[in-house]
Amino acid sequence: MKGLLSTAFLRSGWYVLGPGIPEYPQVPHDTRILSIDSISQIHLNANATLTGTTQMRFAALAYGNTTAKSSHITGIQSTAGFQPGWYVFGTNIPFDAQITAVNSPHEITISSPATGSAKDVKLSIEVVVKPKACMGDDVSILLSGGRILAGDIFSNTTYSYDIATNLWSLAAYKVYGSSGEQTYVKLQDGSVLTYDIIKSIVANEGYAEIYNPTTNLWSSASPGDGTAHGTLPLLTIRNIEEIGPALRLLDGRIFLIGGNGFTALYNPATNTWSAGPSVRARLGPSPIFYVADDAPAAILPSGHVIFASDAGLGIASTGTIEVGSPVVSDIPLPAADQVQKGWVVSGSGIPNGTTIKSVSAAARSVTLTANVTATATDEAISFGGPYSNPTVLFDFDPSTDKVAPLSPASPDPTLPYFSAYVYRMLMLPTGQLQMDDSTNQLWICTSSGAAPSRYLPKVTAVAHVSGDEYKLTGTQINGQSAGASYGDDAQMDENYPIIRLVSSTQKVYYARTTHWSSTDVGTGSAPQTVDFAISHDTPPGAYSLILSAAGLQSAPFTFHLQ
Numbered sequence: 001m002k003g004l005l006s007t008a009f010l011r012s013g014w015y016v017l018g019p020g021i022p023e024y025p026q027v028p029h030d031t032r033i034l035s036i037d038s039i040s041q042i043h044l045n046a047n048a049t050l051t052g053t054t055q056m057r058f059a060a061l062a063y064g065n066t067t068a069k070s071s072h073i074t075g076i077q078s079t080a081g082f083q084p085g086w087y088v089f090g091t092n093i094p095f096d097a098q099i100t101a102v103n104s105p106h107e108i109t110i111s112s113p114a115t116g117s118a119k120d121v122k123l124s125i126e127v128v129v130k131p132k133a134c135m136g137d138d139v140s141i142l143l144s145g146g147r148i149l150a151g152d153i154f155s156n157t158t159y160s161y162d163i164a165t166n167l168w169s170l171a172a173y174k175v176y177g178s179s180g181e182q183t184y185v186k187l188q189d190g191s192v193l194t195y196d197i198i199k200s201i202v203a204n205e206g207y208a209e210i211y212n213p214t215t216n217l218w219s220s221a222s223p224g225d226g227t228a229h230g231t232l233p234l235l236t237i238r239n240i241e242e243i244g245p246a247l248r249l250l251d252g253r254i255f256l257i258g259g260n261g262f263t264a265l266y267n268p269a270t271n272t273w274s275a276g277p278s279v280r281a282r283l284g285p286s287p288i289f290y291v292a293d294d295a296p297a298a299i300l301p302s303g304h305v306i307f308a309s310d311a312g313l314g315i316a317s318t319g320t321i322e323v324g325s326p327v328v329s330d331i332p333l334p335a336a337d338q339v340q341k342g343w344v345v346s347g348s349g350i351p352n353g354t355t356i357k358s359v360s361a362a363a364r365s366v367t368l369t370a371n372v373t374a375t376a377t378d379e380a381i382s383f384g385g386p387y388s389n390p391t392v393l394f395d396f397d398p399s400t401d402k403v404a405p406l407s408p409a410s411p412d413p414t415l416p417y418f419s420a421y422v423y424r425m426l427m428l429p430t431g432q433l434q435m436d437d438s439t440n441q442l443w444i445c446t447s448s449g450a451a452p453s454r455y456l457p458k459v460t461a462v463a464h465v466s467g468d469e470y471k472l473t474g475t476q477i478n479g480q481s482a483g484a485s486y487g488d489d490a491q492m493d494e495n496y497p498i499i500r501l502v503s504s505t506q507k508v509y510y511a512r513t514t515h516w517s518s519t520d521v522g523t524g525s526a527p528q529t530v531d532f533a534i535s536h537d538t539p540p541g542a543y544s545l546i547l548s549a550a551g552l553q554s555a556p557f558t559f560h561l562q
Contacts, residue, residue, distance in 0.1 A: 001048070001056075002041045009081045009127070010036055015059040016044060033058075060125040066092040066114035071100070074107045075119070082108060082125055090123040092116040099125070139488040141184040141192055142495075143213050144518040149192060151179020158211070158218070174218045175209045183487040185246040185254055186495065187268050188522040190214075193221065195243055195256055195264075197236050206232030206264065206273070221266075223273055232273035233262050240312060240386050244292020245485035248521060249398045250303040250455050257297060257307055261289030263396075263403070277403040279309050281392045284337035284361075289313050290394070293386050294421035298484040301431045301551055302449030305396040306406060310420040314384030315339060319365075321349055321372045321379055326357070328372075328381060329365040336364035339383045340390065342417075347381035349374025356383070387419040410435070412443050424490060427483035427551030429498045455480050457497070457547045459557040460527070468534040470511075472499070474547065474554070477528045478521050483550030494550040495521050497530045501543040501559060509538040521550075534561060 001016075014033045034043045060082070065075040073088070079102050086099045094112040101109040140150040148161040149171060156174040161167070176199035184192050192211040199207040207222040220227040235258030236243055244257035254266040255276065263276030280287045290309035297307035317335035319328040331339070343356045345368055354370045366383075392415065393406040414437045422438040433445040461473040474497075483494035496519060499511040511532040518528060544556035 001044060007036050007039055007042055009083055010042060010058060011060065011081045012036060014081075015061070017057040017059065056129045058127050058129065062123045062125055063120045064108075064123055065119045066090075066117060066121050068092075068115065068117045069113045071109050071111070071113045072103070072107060073110060073114070073121075073123070076106050076108065076123075079105055079108055083127070086125055086127045088123060088125055090121050092118055092121060093123070137181050137488050138179050139182050139184045139194070140491065141186060142493060142519050143192075144190055144520055145213075147213070149184070149211065149213070151182065151184075153178050153180035172211065172216050172218050175220045176207055179488075181241055181243065181488050183243055183246045183256070183485065185248060185256075185485065186482065186493075186519075186521055187248065187254070188252060188520070189268075190518070190520045193246070193254055193266065193268075195235060195246070196222075197241055197243060200234055201236060201238050201241065204234060206234055208232060208266070208273075221271065228266075228271050228273055230273040231275055232266075233258075233264055233275045234260065235262055235264060236260055240291065240293050242291075242293040242386070243487060244295045244309070245297035245307060245487055247297055247299050247305055247485050248481040249299070249305070250451060250480050251398060252522060253398070255305055255396060255398070257292040257295070257309070259291050259293045259312070261291050261309075261313065265401070277396070277401060279394060279403055281394070281405045283311055283390070284334055286334040286338065288315070288338065290392055292420065294487060294489055295391075296420075296423050296425040296435075296484065296486045296490075298425040298427050298433045299481050299551070300427075300433060300445075300447045300449070301451045301553075302447060303398050303451065304447070304449070305398070306425070306433060306445065307394055307396065308391050308420040308423050308425075309394060310391045311340070311384060311388045312386045312419070314343065314382055314386075314388055316380070316382055318378045319381050320377045321347075321374060321381075323349070323373060323375045324371050326368040326371050327365055328368065329363070330377070331364045331366065333364070335383065337361050339366055340388065343384040343388055345381060345383055346385075347379055349376065349379070350381070387421055389419055390416040391418055391420045391423065410443060410445070412437055412441075414439060421489070424486065424492065425484045426492050427494055429500060429546075429548035429551070429553070431548070431551045431553060433484075433551075451480075451552055456552050457549050457554040459545060459547050459554050462545065462557065462559055465531070468536070469531060470534070471529060471531050472497070472547070473527055473529050475525055475527060476523055476552075477530060477547055477549055477554075478516070478519055478523065479549030479552045480522045481550050482521070495519050496549065498548045499530075499532050500546050500548070501534075501538065501561070502546060502556070503541060503543055509535055509543075511535065511538075 031046045034045045064073040092114045097110045097112045138151045146163040158171040160171040176196040196207040237260045240259045242259040246256045256264045291312040293312040295308045320330040349372045351370045356366045358367045395406045424436040426434045435443045459474040477497040478495040501509045513532045515531040543559045545559040547554040
């Protein structure tokens with residue numbers, strides 16, 4: 001058993017219980033610690049039956065003397081390894097009693113006095129060791145039933161948070177490593193798809209897996225191991241362990257945008273992967289690959305996906321350098337016309353952290369922020385790299401499966417100078433796309449084209465519950481997707497109903513929705529319900545009630561507020 005935070009408290013011969021450890025229903029059982037190998041590893045006397053990071057319970061059997069109404073247990077052969085906070089079980093020991101102090105090599109104090117006196121009482125001293133968890137550059141997603149699924153950047157463990165009880169619990173173990181830097185996307189049946197970054201890089205081909213919240217199991221969905229059909233391309237590279245957004249399209253396919261200039265499409269209906277279009281646009285006179293090394297996307301009502309990518313692969317080129325000079329000259333075309341001010345520069349003789357201070361395309365040279373330490377001609381030099389500007393907005397057309405720079409282009413003046421990771425997108429209830437560029441200026445994209453009516457939410461009934469509370473029944477009230485996506489660093493899912501009331505004078509009032517019957521997407525004709533509360537400042541009268549979900553809007557439903 002590897003990966004323990006510490007083995008300092010453990011002793012050979014102690015019992016071990018946990019998922020994957022052969023055991024009887026209670027202590028004593030057959031699985032024990034055979035040896036302590038290091039600060040983080042032990043050997044057991046039985047082989048594990050599962051692979052993964054798990055919660056374990058260690059138990060030491062001991063014998064001691066109890067005295068009625070006393071919290072001291074004496075006569076223990078050895079208290080070596082015992083620590084305050086550990087649980088104590090046995091005759092005359094109150095339930096949930098814990099060690100509060102280790103008084104000597106033969107005596108402990110427990111949190112509740114013993115209920116009787118006896119000698120040589122059989123005791124089980126137990127501690128639960130939970131796996132370390134870190135939710136840093138990681139991802140989470142809202143499941144139906146009021147639960148949140150969250151990953152771990154260190155292990156293949158995933159966790160479940162129950163909103164109603166405010167409790168965390170172990171969910172399930174991923175098939176291929178941690179969730180670090182990954183993107184979760186919800187499928188029509190409520191399951192969750194993710195692309196496995198590290199496994200894919202190591203295997204040099206794409207790997208993915210799916211979480212089923214009903215069975216609480218992850219399973220692979222990868223052509224590489226025979227669990228899916230088609231071809232799943234590599235979407236990341238080793239020095240850019242990032243992947244971009246992923247969205248469910250109106251036709252049910254999943255569109256994934258890679259951190260290496262490539263994309264992929266997954267069809268859940270046939271469990272089939274296919275390579276999507278590459279992401280290319282001009283930089284200077286020539287096209288390059290643009291990458292989603294952390295980047296936003298949103299799906300418009302028409303089904304088109306708008307997403308951001310930047311020049312994160314940089315440019316590998318050559319140049320002439322001279323010791324003591326900050327100038328790199330003789331940069332060949334087209335690189336001389338493509339390098340950008342602010343890009344990181346690396347190569348032999350170039351100090352770490354050096355960037356481009358200025359560019360002279362006409363002279364085919366750049367000036368660096370530091371003097372070089374060597375002299376060379378036609379020296380291999382890397383210009384740029386992860387998170388390099390400019391950012392370009394792209395349009396994916398699902399009817400043709402083609403990608404092209406967005407036209408007309410966004411007027412946002414920050415795009416030539418910022419990396420894609422600083423941008424965020426959100427679908428508004430009106431069906432417009434809102435983009436945040438990390439300044440105090442927001443941008444709104446109003447697109448042409450509407451979703452086919454079969455994909456739109458539909459309100460079938462509204463019933464008064466009491467006071468300002470109502471219950472709405474309808475179909476597809478969570479929409480067809482999350483609306484927008486980013487990945488591990490930001491979530492802006494909108495697969496839930498938003499209700500607004502529009503008066504005859506076009507004044508708009510929003511109602512607060514609660515108790516969503518589910519957060520599943522693309523639910524077809526299955527009825528769904530949601531409660532909503534009218535704001536106190538909404539005057540009585542006739543309204544058009546419009547329900548929107550991830551930018552898709554229902555037809556107006558006549559609603560009378562008394």
